[in-house]
């Protein structure tokens with residue numbers, strides 16, 4: 001699914017240059033469940049941004065299937081994100097003024113579906129994460145675990161090939177963490193997704209097929 | 224999605240929406256009211272101009288008014304003076320006092336005369352569709368009783384000689400304390416116009432209320448048309464006789480101003496040639512009324528007229544509008560100055576509020592927009608959402624503003640303030656000058672008349688009644704202010720509201736477009 005070749009990402013902040021990723025070469029096959037671990041500031045989120053077409057590397061090449069993310073213009077990257085990539089965030093990142101159902105629908109907006117179909121698919125996605133009866137609730141009216149379920153529904157409603165999650169359980173208690181991980185793992189298995197999860201939590205990492213470790217921008221395979 | 228998201232943002236972030244909308248509403252309401260009232264003031268000025276200059280007058284040509292104190296050549300120095308010789312008036316046989324009645328018709332100091340050949344020359348200017356000449360006059364009437372000065376002198380000499388009480392009863396003091404004289408001085412304005420009629424000129428703005436209008440056959444005849452309100456005030460009716468310049472005129476018609484409550488240009492209208500003869504202004508006129516062939520040519524026609532008629536003042540309607548003074552002039556200045564500035568400032572403030580709130584909104588929603596970009600929203604969609612919210616907020620403000628503005632206009636129209644417009648070049652100074660001159664003239668007359676009879680105390684009535692003179696002589700017109708609502712004002716208001724929203728939206732959208740999608744990954748909200 002992914003092929004990264006000599007990917008380096010540097011941030012220039014005032015006079016300092018921070019190298020967040022250093023010469024990363026990595027391949028992630030289709031349908032793999034990968035966990036990325038590492039200390040704070042190691043470059044986990046930066047790597048996820050490369051995979052998620054949110055940013056371009058300073059040098060090197062990122063291929064999603066055959067698409068060179070490092071070379072595509074912004075407009076194409078946005079289209080790619082809209083169709084192929086689902087995102088789940090640590091802080092859920094739901095739109096506070098929109099209901100659960102409408103939040104899920106935001107992921108379908110760029111696809112130009114008819115209103116009724118979009119609403120229907122959003123309702124189905126919510127049902128698949130166990131929130132069929134919460135569609136009209138605002139995020140503030142939902143628990144953290146429920147909000148993350150809405151976010152997962154939003155990530156998956158477009159039926160992407162890749163799901164990227166940055167500390168999806170970081171804001172949740174242990175019990176809820178396990179529920180969310182069960183849900184993600186189930187989705188991964190049922191849909192044949194490529195799932196990349198950034199996590200601090202070894203209980204989460206343990207479920208992955210493959211574990212990567214990032215330290216000071218350098219990636220290595222963990223045992 | 225666009226509409227749903229927009230609606231949710233507006234209703235769920237109500238406070239921000241309300242503040243932006245209120246700011247915009249205030250500004251729009253102010254713009255509407257100021258616009259409408261200033262249109263009303265303009266209408267009122269036009270009504271004043273119309274009542275004085277008539278319909279269709281684009282340009283007037285006059286001689287510049289002279290500074291007070293300089294006499295006119297027409298009547299020689301000492302204009303406005305009444306001369307009473309020893310034999311004037313009818314002697315009362317029992318008391319020896321004299322009934323004096325004198326009526327003078329003369330050109331007005333604010334409207335000096337020029338040769339009527341100017342009219343012919345004006346008509347020859349290209350672009351002049353029609354022109355008419357009129358002669359502006361004031362008729363002053365002195366009516367009263369003078370004491371028998373001969374008798375007074377004898378009585379005084381008797382007293383001096385004998386040192387005893389007078390044997391002949393001395394005349395008792397009159398109402399004015401001047402020793403047996405009592406009189407009234409009154410005046411009205413007279414306009415000599417071409418009886419053959421013209422589409423341009425003061426009478427074109429009037430409607431015939433009673434009787435008939437002038438016809439060509441009235442040339443040379445002693446017939447007069449009166450302003451209805453003047454006739455009422457002077458207690459004159461159709462077929463009555465009015466004395467103008469010592470000559471009796473038959474009142475053949477009464478006119479009133481059409482379309483407004485304004486009075487007409489003059490109290491009395493008479494055939495031009497008669498006015499010229501009676502006032503000693505043969506072959507003279509004081510104002511030329513010009514209609515331009517096309518409204519677009521007015522500036523060129525003005526220049527051509529100025530070239531053709533040097534040493535005259537050529538004024539367009541716009542020039543004339545600026546000479547409307549009085550409460551109407553003040554209202555005009557107030558609306559033009561304060562109103563315009565106030566609405567500009569409030570408008571700028573409203574725009575600024577909308578812009579600042581939109582920017583702070585985008586900043587606060589950095590993660591929200593970053594997330595939308597991360598899940599595939601294009602830049603354009605995000606910018607459109609931000610701009611859409613601002614435009615709708617502006618529109619809501621605009622609609623509320625229009626409602627408030629219309630209520631404001633309704634209040635103005637219900638109050639219907641009456642504005643009084645005085646017309647004339649430098650009207651206040653002119654009126655004051657005229658007042659001073661008339662006062663001086665009356666003083667001179669009184670003293671002169673008395674000394675002719677050898678009576679020293681006659682100066683007592685100096686300055687009596689000039690106030691009345693002035694008020695009648697000045698072309699003052701009352702107009703009720705009516706603030707009109709035009710579709711244009713509403714469209715401009717909506718346009719401004721949308722513009723405000725667009726500016727705020729563009730700036731906010733620009734900020735949103737620069738957000739990186741990676742901002743979604745920021746862990747802190």
Ligand SMILES: Nc1ncnc2c1ncn2[C@@H]1O[C@H](COP(=O)(O)OP(=O)(O)OP(=O)(O)O)[C@@H](O)[C@H]1O
Nearest residue numbers: 011012013018020039040041042043044045046047
């Ligand atoms: N936009 C940016 N500008 C400048 N420096 C950045 C930026 N984003 C990340 N960095 C720096 O790059 C390095 C890697 O950051 P990254 O967010 O990838 O770490 P992380 O492994 O996700 O850490 P955490 O576990 O705290 O989320 C850090 O030193 C960080 O300060």
Ligand SMILES: [Mg+2]
Nearest residue numbers: 044045046166
């Ligand atoms: Mg991180």
